[in-house]
Amino acid sequence: xxxxxxxxxxxxxxxxxxxxxxxxxxxxxxxxxxxxxxxxxxxxxxxxxxxxxxxxxxxxxxxxxxxxxxxxxxxxxxxxxxxxxxxxxxxxxxxxxxxxxxxxxxxxxxxxxxxxxxxxxxxxxxxxxxxxxxxxxxxxxxxxxxxxxxxxxxxxxxxxxxxxxxxxxxxxxxxxxxxxxxxxxxxxxxxxxxxxxxxxxxxxxxxxxxxxxxxxxxxxxxxxxxxxxxxxxxxxxxxxxxxxxxxxxxxxxxxxxxxxxxxxxxxxxxxxxxxxxxxxxxxxxxxxxxxxxxxxxxxxxxxxxxxxxxxxxxxxxxxxxxxxxxxxxxxxxxxxxxxxxxxxxxxxxxxxxxxxxxxxxxxxxxxxxxxxxxxxxxxxxxxxxxxxxxxxxxxxxxxxxxxxxxxxxxxxxxxxxxxxxxxxxxxxxxxxxxxxxxx
Numbered sequence: 001x002x003x004x005x006x007x008x009x010x011x012x013x014x015x016x017x018x019x020x021x022x023x024x025x026x027x028x029x030x031x032x033x034x035x036x037x038x039x040x041x042x043x044x045x046x047x048x049x050x051x052x053x054x055x056x057x058x059x060x061x062x063x064x065x066x067x068x069x070x071x072x073x074x075x076x077x078x079x080x081x082x083x084x085x086x087x088x089x090x091x092x093x094x095x096x097x098x099x100x101x102x103x104x105x106x107x108x109x110x111x112x113x114x115x116x117x118x119x120x121x122x123x124x125x126x127x128x129x130x131x132x133x134x135x136x137x138x139x140x141x142x143x144x145x146x147x148x149x150x151x152x153x154x155x156x157x158x159x160x161x162x163x164x165x166x167x168x169x170x171x172x173x174x175x176x177x178x179x180x181x182x183x184x185x186x187x188x189x190x191x192x193x194x195x196x197x198x199x200x201x202x203x204x205x206x207x208x209x210x211x212x213x214x215x216x217x218x219x220x221x222x223x224x225x226x227x228x229x230x231x232x233x234x235x236x237x238x239x240x241x242x243x244x245x246x247x248x249x250x251x252x253x254x255x256x257x258x259x260x261x262x263x264x265x266x267x268x269x270x271x272x273x274x275x276x277x278x279x280x281x282x283x284x285x286x287x288x289x290x291x292x293x294x295x296x297x298x299x300x301x302x303x304x305x306x307x308x309x310x311x312x313x314x315x316x317x318x319x320x321x322x323x324x325x326x327x328x329x330x331x332x333x334x335x336x337x338x339x340x341x342x343x344x345x346x347x348x349x350x351x352x353x354x355x356x357x358x359x360x361x362x363x364x365x366x367x368x369x370x371x372x373x374x375x376x377x378x379x380x381x382x383x384x385x386x387x388x389x390x391x392x393x394x395x396x397x398x399x400x401x402x403x404x405x406x407x408x409x410x411x412x413x414x415x416x417x418x419x420x421x422x423x424x425x426x427x428x429x430x431x432x433x434x435x436x437x438x439x
Contacts, residue, residue, distance in 0.1 A: 003147040028141045058350040062124065062339045066283050068353055074335040076353035077282060079125050079166035082331070082338075082364075088167065090429040091371055095156040098171030102271045103164050103255030103362065104208040106192050106201055110134065110177035111154040112143045113317030113343045114161055118173075121162050121341045132161060135204075137195035145345040149181050156342040160211050160363045163339055167367035167428075174204055185218030187420075189233055197236040200243050206379050207368035208240065210249040210272075211359035213264035216305050227305045230265060237271040244379035248366045249278040250358035251326040252299025255407035263301040267325050270309040273369075273384055274325035275361040276300055276421055277332020278401060294413040294420035295333040298358055299420070300326045300406060311385040314392045315417040327384055329401065329421040330368075332361040368428050369435070376436035383435060390434055391423040397431030400424040 056072060068076035070112070083089050091097075109298035111117070115132045122129035136207040144150055161173055176195045182188030192210075199205045216222060240247055251274045252264040267274035277298035281290040286294055308316060318324060338355030342348075380386075391398050401421040405412040413420040 026431075036411070054352055056352055058348050058352055060350055062084075062353075065282065072340050072353060074337070074343065075282070076337050076339060077280070077286070077331075079127065081282050081284070081286030082166055084431060085280055085282055085288065086167070086330075086368075087427045087429040091375075091432055094373050096432065098367065098374055099166030100170075101168070101206045101370040101373045102172045102174055102204060103363070103366055104169065104174045104176055104196070104205045104369050105157070105160045105164065106178075106196060106208065106210050106212075107153055107157045107160060108175045108178050108181045108188055108192075108357070109140060109143065109150045109153040109157075110136075111157040111342070111344045112174055114157055114175060117158060117164060117342050117344075118161055120343075122165065122169070127165070130165055130169065130171065130173055133174045133204075134177060135174060135195070135199065135369050136177045136179070137198065138179040138191050140177050143344065145347075151345060153181065155342065155354075156211060156359060158340050158342045158344070159338075159359055160209060163338060163355060163360050164209065164363040164367045166338070167364055168370040171367065171370045174199060182212050182214070184213055185220070186229055186233070186409050189214070193233045193236040197239055200236065200240050203243075205240070205243075205245050206373050207246045207248065207366045207369045209363045210247070210266055211362045213250055213252040213267055213299065213358075216265050216303065217262040217264045219265075222305075230305060234269065234271070236296065237266070237269055241271050241382050244371045244381040246366070246373075246380055246383055247272040247365065248275055248362045248369065249273070250299075250362040253277075253297050253332075253357045254299050255410050263303040263305075263323075263325060264299055265305070267299075268301070268303040268306060268323055270323055271304050271382055272302070272384075273365065273387070274327045274408075274422070275358060275365045276326030276329035277356075277358045277361045277428065278337045278421060278425055279331045279333035279404060280331050291301070291403060292399075292401050292425050294329070294406055294411075296336055296405065296407045296410070297334075298326070298332055298361075298406050298420070299327065300324075300411060300422070309384070311388045314388050318417055318419065324419055325360075326419070326422040327387055328365065328398075328423050329425050330361045330364045332356060332358050345389055365426075368431065371428065372432040372435040375432050375438060380435060386435055387423060390431075391417065395430070395434050397427050397434045398423050401425055 277295035302322040
């Protein structure tokens with residue numbers, strides 16, 4: 001069998017280079033308000049879900065990493081390897097699994113088989129399964145596996161839920177399904193924002209992961225410096241911050257273009273932690289055979305809408321007066337994709353080694369935050385202030401990534417903060433303790 005067919009959703013941002021955005025929205029946290037003109041970028045693709053390879057076979061069961069390399073010419077990893085790579089076992093031994101915490105996953109259409117698929121996934125790896133509470137917001141149409149857009153979002157949903165569960169197996173998962181596909185600019189986003197706002201008000205969200213991205217430039221009014229079509233949607237984020245809910249988002253899968261393209265939203269919002277992608281080099285047990293590297297497809301740019309927030313003052317030499325992304329990075333490269341199980345397409349039911357892209361990175365990091373929430377005994381809210389403080393203090397939970405780049409025209413990872421991987425990646429056992437202030 002061949003892997004399920006799927007049309008990758010593209011977000012095309014921007015018009016001709018040379019146009020200008022004239023103002024930045026002041027960020028919370030003491031950020032600088034800027035009125036200087038910023039050069040407008042060219043078109044940028046924003047992928048919501050990066051498949052490792054459209055022609056990958058569907059397996060009856062996962063195979064070891066060495067067999068993936070032999071059969072697929074690239075590595076593939078299991079949640080058990082991630083446990084070792086991200087130093088999760090000390091947390092699990094201490095009972096920190098995300099128990100009592102809720103991770104909200106936001107996707108259009110969702111997957112009709114997500115609970116069954118998570119149960120199969122969990123049994124395969126010896127992980128206790130978790131209840132997925134599905135909240136359908138608005139009129140969600142009946143699922144059609146032959147509809148490429150629905151199948152694409154079902155693949156996204158599978159990745160988001162299984163990746164989050166891989167790291168925080170004790171956390172409850174709420175899947176917010178909307179009935180309008182998030183595509184370009186504001187299309188589909190209002191439904192997502194109102195759904196998030198509802199769950200925040202209902203007390204059903206501790207951490208929210210958004211594995212989708214659209215360019216700032218796709219919002220009406222951007223060309224003339226009017227950002228209200230974007231900023232009017234932030235009410236859900238300000239409400240989440242008020243309730244202590246942490247927001248994470250994928251930085252985008254179009255690679256970096258060193259300031260020539262427009263930043264992704266919601267990752268570029270100062271109230272959101274932008275998560276980029278790295279490439280991991282692991283043996284069969286999850287031990288590193290080489291340091292993590294920036295993934296060549298990971299996104300990251302300077303916002304033309306939002307000014308540098310106060311928490312990025314320690315990296316002002318890199319981001320200047322603008323909000324810069326990403327903030328931190330986790331696994332995202334197709335070379336090292338996460339095994340996934342799905343059955344939403346009856347013709348292609350089984351295991352695929354295609355959990356990749358920053359769509360993987362965001363739920364992985366959201367799950368780490370859920371672990372920290374449990375350790376702290378309360379929600380942590382907007383964590384960026386702590387991330388950059390820990391970075392400035394050279395805390396052991398923040399691990400610098402100094403190799404790789406986000407493509408031939410992108411950003412290069414080096415010592416310290418950069419727009420390839422942000423502050424770097426993480427050691428979960430250390431970072432959870434640091435975020436929870438358990439020193």
